[in-house]
Structure formats: C-alpha cells, structure tokens
Amino acid sequence: MNTQIREGAYDVVVIGGGAAGLSAALILGRSRRSVLVVDAGEPRNAPAAHMQGYPSRDGMPPGEFLAVVREEVAAYGVEVVRGEVTAAEPDGSGEFDVALADGGRVHARRLVVATGLVDELPGIPGVAERWGNDVIHCPFCHGWEVRDQPIGVLYEKASGTHQALLFSALSDDVTLFLDDAGEDELPDDDWQLLAAAGVSVVRGKIAGLVVTDDALSGVRLADGRVLARSVFVVPTRMVVRDTLLTGLGVRLRETPAGPFAEVDPTGLTSVPGVWAVGNATGPAEQVVNSASAGYRAGSTLHAQLLHADLAREAERRRAGVFSPEGERAVARARARRIPA
Template sequence: MTERYEAIVIGGGAAGLSAALVLGRARRSTLVVDGGEPRNAPAAHMQGYLTRDGMPPAEFLAEGRREIERYGVDLVRDRAVDVVPDGTGEFDVTLVEGRTVHARRLVVATGLADELPSVPGVAERFGRDVLHCPYCHGWEVRDEAFGVLATTPMSVHQALMVSQWSKDVTLFLHTVAEDELTADDLRRLAAAGVAVVPGEVAGLVVDDDRLTGVRLGDGTVHARSVLFVAPRAVPRTGLLERLGAELRETPFGSYPVVDETGRTTVPGVWAAGNAMGFSEQVVNAASGGYRAGAMINADLLFADLDAAVRV
C-alpha cells in the first residue's frame, strides 16, 4: 500500500524543516525526504541568524529534526527521483530505494549545488579560507589579506563588496581579460583601494593547513590569507521541471516562478529556500519554509471545506 501524507517536503535543510515544523504544528500528516546534501555543509559555522549566530550547520539541522519529531512529522533519509501528478491534483513521489509515497501537497526545498572554479586547492579549502559570501564569513576574516578570483566581469562586484571587511583586497583577473573591465569598474576599484592583477591563477599556496598565497601561472606568488570565489550555482530543479513548473532565467541559473508564499505555477506545489532563488540565506530559507507551510495548511483546509459544502 502506498503511504499517504497530506504534505511531503522534499529537502531537509532550513527551508524544508521549517515548512515541516509549521505543518506538523498544524496537525498535518507530513513527511520530510532528506537527501542529506545541505549547501552549507562545508562551513564550520553559520552567521547572521538571530539567536543562532555562529552555530554549526550540522547542529542546527539536528535540532530542527528533533523539533519536527515532537509534532509527529516523519523523516526519511532518501532522495526523491520522480514526482508524478495522479490526475486528481495530488502527487506520487518515488524515492531512490523504490518506495512510493503519496502527497496532497508538495514543498520542493532541494536547494542548489555550488560548482567551484577548477583551480587546484579551491575545492579542498572551500568553507575554510576559500569563501564566497562576505555576509556569511566577512566578520570572521575581517582585516585579513583578501584575494578575489575573477571568473566573470561580475567578480568586480564581489571585490568591491568584500572591501567593506578589509582594505587589503587584490582582484586576480584569472579568466577575465583586462579589457572586459569597464571604466566605471576601474574607477570604483581604485576608489575602494582594490589592486588588480592580470594573469591566470595556477593554484594556492598552503602552509600548516592555512592559505598563505595565490600562485599565478608565471610562478609569481601573492601573499593572501583569504580567497573569495564565485561558484556557479546549479539549482536542483529537476523535480519541478518534471512537473512542468514555469522557470525564470537569472544570472545565477533557472528558478521557478513563484508568488510571495513560494507557490509555483503547478497547483499544489510550493518551492522554498535555494530551490526558489540563489540568494536565500539560512534565515531567509527558514522564513520561506514557514510561509509555504502556513499557506499549504490553509489551502488544504479550504479545499476540504469546499468539498464538504459540495456534498
């Protein structure tokens, strides 16, 4: 027999757990399918979440799982590989292990993956002294010697942003040609005191498990203790695409078209967290999950009331 739930949340990060918490407290039978691939797993701590500033992400998620369990929410460590509408406005979800579960409503909170530049050492040190978000890590590395690895002309924006946290910033053009920088770019970089170094980056210099420099292709080494990079965002929107959700193109990938509650263009399906946008930090993701959960509860309530009236 296929197990039936009023709501299935696909993704067990901040957005998914927050949606499940609201639904569980609303006495809705809810299942969370957690693939165990949180975007912030490389980070030792998360910042900017009031009352949870500095908390390790793994600890945060463990506490979230304990909280939803108190309200009868089921959680399975698995991945959803397919979602099929059943023809009545509800959905059958197939998991990797072959199990099929049924949902009246869905929350897709599958997040995104960060595809890092292919420079030796970058992936190994990501989340430590190779960083991407100054709001997440800027305070912890303030006033250190920053490098910024340019992979697109938009890297100029990143270099200007991180100059808020250090006045010693070097922009390594890497794969960006000097003539791709506009006159405004050069004026702003000069005003911010950002040094610009042309040439491709060949690798990182690490001593005693700490970043100490950036090495160019010609062998030149620039002393740096922090390197900011801009990963290519790869949204995990496969399930939404299978369902026929409308997507919108952004500079950071394709994301579903949603209303203010996260409702997609597919009736009965909501998106939350990085599944709906690149810049959703943990606190934003939790908020988005809350809104989705509350709206799904209301949607189910009025659907049932309207059905009762018709009878």
C-alpha cells in the same frame, strides 16, 4: 533520522530537509497535518564550519542547527527520513504519487520542493580542498570572520568587481585577480571604483593556491609569482537541483545565476499543489531567508487544505450526504456560536 520510509498517504510530502523544508514541516506539523520530509542529506552549507546571520543562531554549525530543528518537527509528529525522491507524478485528481530511490512509493496531497542547489567551484588547484575554510564566496556569510586579513578575490565577468568592492569594507588589503580576463575587460567606471576602494588588481593566469601548515598562505601565478593571501574569494556556478520541478512542468524564470523555479510570494509554483522554497527558487536564499520562505509555504498550504476540505464537506451537505464527522463538527460550531 529514520532510514525507513513507510508507504502511505500524507497531507504534504516535503522533499529536502534543509532550513526551508524543515521550516515548512514545522508549521504544518503544528497545524496537525500529516507530513513526511524526505532528506537526501546534502545541504549546500555542509562544508561551512558555522552559519551566520540567523538571529539567535549566529555562529552555530549548520549540522547542529539541522539536528535541533529535526527534533523540533518530530515533536509535532512530522516524519523525517533519509532518502531520495526520484519522481513525483500527478495522479489526475490534483494530488501526487511520489517514487523513492529505495523502490517505495507514497501519496501526497501537496508537495513542497526544497532541494536547493550545488556550488560548482572553479578548477583552480587547491580551491576545492580549502572550500568552506579559507576559500569562501559570500561577504555576508563569512566576511566578519576574515575581516582585516589579506583577501584575494577571483574576477568573474558575471559579477564583475562587485565582490572585491564588498570585501573592501571588511579589509584594507583586498586584491582582485583577473586570471584569464584582460584588464581591458573592466569598464572605466570599475577602475575608478576599485581605486576609490583601495583594491589592488593583479593580472596573470592563476596556477594554484599555496597552503602552509594547513592554512592558505598565497596565490601562485603561472609566471611563478606568489602573492601572499590568507583568504581567497571565488565565484561559484550555482546548479539548482530542479529535476523534480522541471519533471512536473514548473515554469522557470531567468536570473543572473541561471533559471530557477518561478513562485508567488508564498512559494506556489505554476503547477497547482506544488510549492518550492529556499535555493530551489533563487541563488540568494540564505538560511534565514529559506526558513522564512518555508514558514510562508507551510501556513499557506495548511489554510488551502483546510478550506478545500471544508468546501468538500459543505458540498456534500448541500447534496444531502451527511457524514458523522460532519454532523459532529456542525454541532460543535453551533455550540460555540455567540448569540446576537
């Protein structure tokens, strides 16, 4: 990946080089668009050893996956550089001036923001050190790999007992840790579901995790008890990287995980010319979903730019202004016309 960003103008600047951003860049590059991808190199799934649920790439290390896609987009002339975008400002004509952390500036006709989010972890001692290993958060991302193991789940009011119930389909030994929550916080229906799923419930403040031979071996409570667990599931506080989007005035929508950019099915935000894809638009966008969103944004963007260019050329012709390029295009179109 390059570290030098050349100044210039691009059809599209993609901000964020994860699955969503690179997917948009791939489609745009294949459509012969000039594209710059600015990647800060901070993917959400970097702590994970493998990614799951992506057909043909199930179990592939995230870093390896991104390296392969960067090579693919480069083959279509897409520029991918390591850097950070500090600001994006409308230029008054429907296009954008983009400022970079190294002091450089580039111009973009359109923007794709794929800056993702950051998972903030609970402050329980040991959680951060084991994150992405035997401390996890998603049954669909990591559940198969921890099947049949003793699993602990940290209770959170927002998600309730949902995670514990999901993990009960993967192991017969699941324990829900209430931590600071009181048992009276759980509705009666939840107690019934936990019982039906065979999930145990432990009351008491958690003091930290116990690690033996570089592997999680238990959860220690403040009263000294240690409950043997080899996997610990924690909720995260999802903090979206939306500074650029909010700076542009993009409208947000409320979700159970907080506000995210409001987009249409193609990723277009409330600001014309600005698309948002991946976890910038919601907490549940896994790698495969993000790649799909990038594809839709890229194809829509190319079509929009093409029609804008053609409409401008047609208007010039109606005004009696003929460019050599336009005349050659008309000649080619006439030559391909099928006689009635």
